[in-house]
Amino acid sequence: MSEHDEHRLAEARRTATQELYKQGTPEYDARAHRRAVEAERKAEEAVKRDEH
Numbered sequence: 001m002s003e004h005d006e007h008r009l010a011e012a013r014r015t016a017t018q019e020l021y022k023q024g025t026p027e028y029d030a031r032a033h034r035r036a037v038e039a040e041r042k043a044e045e046a047v048k049r050d051e052h
């Protein structure tokens with residue numbers, strides 16, 4: 001697993017969490033949340049791919 005992939009996954013998780021906490025507020029954007037979750041999923045796949 002590369003350090004770059006680990007960093008990318010951590011950043012994607014932070015972004016997804018930040019978007020999740022905006023739910024119920026005027027700042028919440030469902031599309032931004034979906035994009036963040038998708039980015040997190042892709043980053044996690046990249047990390048798993050590097051492990052094998």
